[in-house]
Amino acid sequence: MLRGFSAELRRLLMLLALGLIAGLWFGHMGWALFLASSIYVVYTLRQIYCFNRWLLSNSDLPPPEANRFWGEVYDRIYHMQRRQEKEKASLEAVISRVQETTSALRDGVIILDRRGYLDWWNPAAQRLLGFRLSDQGKSIINFVRHPRFVSYFDEGQYGEPVEIPSPRFNSKQLQFQITRFGNAERLVVVRDVTQLHKLEQMRQDFVANVSHELRTPLTVLTGYLETLSDSPNLGPQWQKALTQMEQQARRMAMLVNDLLALSKLETAEAGYNQKPVPLEPLLRSIHTEAQALSGELGHHITLECEAGVELLGSEKELHSAFSNLVTNAIKYTPPGGKIALKAKRHRQEVHISVQDNGPGFESKHIPYLTQRFYRVEASRNSSTGGAGLGLAIVKHVLLRHEGELQIRSEVGKGSEFTCVFNQTVDQKLTQRSLYNNDSSV
Numbered sequence: 001m002l003r004g005f006s007a008e009l010r011r012l013l014m015l016l017a018l019g020l021i022a023g024l025w026f027g028h029m030g031w032a033l034f035l036a037s038s039i040y041v042v043y044t045l046r047q048i049y050c051f052n053r054w055l056l057s058n059s060d061l062p063p064p065e066a067n068r069f070w071g072e073v074y075d076r077i078y079h080m081q082r083r084q085e086k087e088k089a090s091l092e093a094v095i096s097r098v099q100e101t102t103s104a105l106r107d108g109v110i111i112l113d114r115r116g117y118l119d120w121w122n123p124a125a126q127r128l129l130g131f132r133l134s135d136q137g138k139s140i141i142n143f144v145r146h147p148r149f150v151s152y153f154d155e156g157q158y159g160e161p162v163e164i165p166s167p168r169f170n171s172k173q174l175q176f177q178i179t180r181f182g183n184a185e186r187l188v189v190v191r192d193v194t195q196l197h198k199l200e201q202m203r204q205d206f207v208a209n210v211s212h213e214l215r216t217p218l219t220v221l222t223g224y225l226e227t228l229s230d231s232p233n234l235g236p237q238w239q240k241a242l243t244q245m246e247q248q249a250r251r252m253a254m255l256v257n258d259l260l261a262l263s264k265l266e267t268a269e270a271g272y273n274q275k276p277v278p279l280e281p282l283l284r285s286i287h288t289e290a291q292a293l294s295g296e297l298g299h300h301i302t303l304e305c306e307a308g309v310e311l312l313g314s315e316k317e318l319h320s321a322f323s324n325l326v327t328n329a330i331k332y333t334p335p336g337g338k339i340a341l342k343a344k345r346h347r348q349e350v351h352i353s354v355q356d357n358g359p360g361f362e363s364k365h366i367p368y369l370t371q372r373f374y375r376v377e378a379s380r381n382s383s384t385g386g387a388g389l390g391l392a393i394v395k396h397v398l399l400r401h402e403g404e405l406q407i408r409s410e411v412g413k414g415s416e417f418t419c420v421f422n423q424t425v426d427q428k429l430t431q432r433s434l435y436n437n438d439s440s441v
């Protein structure tokens, strides 16, 4: 480029020198220099014109012939253009490959812009949600209006997917998982989970039916066992066997009841039948039941409840959750141990905790405690007789009340189970009325 530029400079200087000589010769220096400069300007303008015409022609033809300097400029631009075209072609190949791949996916993939409007979707999303080409730029809420999806979409907590009935086909069940990317855009993956949903429903129905069917024979069995063990004519060997049979039958009945309670929690619609539940009377009745349950074991059970605390929910379900925690504390704390039941407001939350000074357990168990049938080894070998369903029930109840269970425990010192609800009744009711007002606009 530099060589071309110095040749161009030489050309200009030569032209000016010729103009100078001609000026001296004819005695019109000004005119001669003006003429020389004009020749150079016209020549340069012609090069620029050719260059511009070639650029505008937008063709793949090589650049027109030109002198050294302009030839170099043309070549450089021509090579830059070729390079850009190659890069563009390879990018287009990547895009069409991505589009081909997502088209082959059975799951729907939707890209939403920062306002939540449809930007792009694959054929599966079109099939599942019935989008048309003209729907680009419309809000996804126009197509998926289910309240569960709307609040999932608005709240922006996309850690877990949400499952709802298909807005297009009544018999289908869809799962939506949103992920944020780029500049506040969102990627929505839609999956048809109808089969999984049916299987899960079959499992729930099976457990519910079997538990229900087992109830009557178990009641008959325990009835007969009680009558038999009361009989005075039985030898000590029979007495021992009958007592064990009675204990096991009672354990089975407890297991069946827990399974039934769990399947009811799984199947009933959350939020149905919710009303403000004052905690003081509820916890007082649980406290009285706990004292009766502890009986001769003589636990020191205390209750502290902040006045006027309420929760929005189902009283029956909340009772079952708190009472499961207190029952566990009684079951696992040695006789005479201390158990504290507390309810208080904490900023925007309501905390209900059950603390004991029982044996505690290692923290490695905590993530698994709310899984069905999980029991810490020590209690599995003991005679406490639980089935590992109590904390699963607590977890389900809390899920249905938008709460969470926090567990702290130290071996040899005791355990604390805290149910954390992130809103008080007043806040929830205010929020609901705001929502209602919003939706009525």
Ligand code: ADP
Binding pocket: 328, 329, 332, 333, 356, 358, 359, 360, 361, 369, 370, 374, 375, 376, 377, 379, 380, 385, 386, 387, 388, 389, 390, 391, 392, 415
């Ligand atoms: P279970 O019917 O066995 O009590 P849960 O689901 O209620 O079932 O509890 C699961 C396990 O958690 C129990 O088996 C026990 O090992 C442990 N656990 C629960 N509560 C306590 C407690 N207060 N102290 C010590 N261990 C506990």
